[in-house]
Amino acid sequence: MGIYSTVMETVTEVTGLSPTAFFTILAMMVVVYNLVSGMFLGPEDFRQKEQKETIQVGDIAESELRAYDGSDPKKPLLIAIKGQIYDVSSSKMFYGRGGAYSMFTGRDASRALAMLSFKPEDLTGNLEGLSAEELGVLDDWESKFIEKYPVVGRLDTSLNPSENGDKVQFLDNHRNEHID
Ligand code: HEM
Structure with missing residues (x-):
């Protein structure tokens, strides 16, 4: 049995989801994480920008x-x-x-x-x-x-x-x- 099918079977065993469903959900979680974290800038981001540009x-x-x-x-x-x-x-x-x-x-x-x-x-x-x-x-x-x-x-x-x-x-x- 190849690594591919072993991984797919393990995914199904552990999560109870089909490999397609599992990887779709995983991809969506990554997208949502990136979207949400992109909405927030720390105060450091602003301070650095200001300092660089202010003369x-x-x-x-x-x-x-x-x-x-x-x-x-x-x-x-x-x-x-x-x-x-x-x-x-x-x-x-x-x-x-x-x-x-x-x-x-x-x-x-x-x-x-x-x-x-x-x-x-x-x-x-x-x-x-x-x-x-x-x-x-x-x-x-x-x-x-x-x-x-x-x-x-x-x-x-x-x-x-x-x-x-x-x-x-x-x-x-x-x-x-x-x-x-
Ligand atoms: C026609 C009515 C007006 C509307 C609907 C309007 C709307 C707005 C809006 C939505 C903002 C953005 C606010 C923010 O995000 O902080 C803004 C900012 C501003 N408005 Fe108006 N405005 C109007 C009239 C005026 C007038 C008459 C002046 C001065 C002559 C003015 C001067 C400013 C300035 C200087 C800012 C930017 C302030 C900053 O640097 O944060 N506005 N305005």
């Missing part, structure tokens, strides 16, 4: 921040809130090219976030004339970002006297898609 940019001008708007895939995605710069690369689906919030990337998005606005003219760090309620909304965004993203620098407004920035370049399809 400090230090004090930079708003015009320099523009370079981190996702147009160069080798650069991290950065957004400033109240002059503090966050690396939001871990949320590429929001802030990368084609993301629903890509218009904020490479900008100080404070005014837009405070006003819940996607208007190009609100894409600035200028908080003039905002209501207490809007400033409160901005504080909530800031807390969310502090919790979620690493701080990698600050905007140096002395390098950047005009806080209004350019009003061009970021009006892409994704913004319109989001509003629709």
Whole structure:
């Protein structure tokens, strides 16, 4: 008797199942195990990823921040809130090219976030004339970002006297898609 039939007979004797049923169940268990274990990532996985990708940019001008708007895939995605710069690369689906919030990337998005606005003219760090309620909304965004993203620098407004920035370049399809 060959090894093959010995194995098959042993399987039937031990499990009470036909070899086909046994190996089908075994294969399904392996698939389910792989699926379920693939759903979980340990905190280590996230930490390592973040550490690898986070670089400090230090004090930079708003015009320099523009370079981190996702147009160069080798650069991290950065957004400033109240002059503090966050690396939001871990949320590429929001802030990368084609993301629903890509218009904020490479900008100080404070005014837009405070006003819940996607208007190009609100894409600035200028908080003039905002209501207490809007400033409160901005504080909530800031807390969310502090919790979620690493701080990698600050905007140096002395390098950047005009806080209004350019009003061009970021009006892409994704913004319109989001509003629709
Ligand atoms: C039309 C109504 C809106 C809908 C249905 C919507 C929906 C969403 C959803 C589903 C998320 C993902 C939440 C998560 O998984 O953490 C999100 C995230 C976000 N939303 Fe909206 N949103 C809307 C309006 C706005 C507005 C008006 C702003 C600001 C101008 C905004 C800014 C953001 C930002 C910045 C994030 C990403 C936050 C992060 O980095 O975790 N959204 N939104």
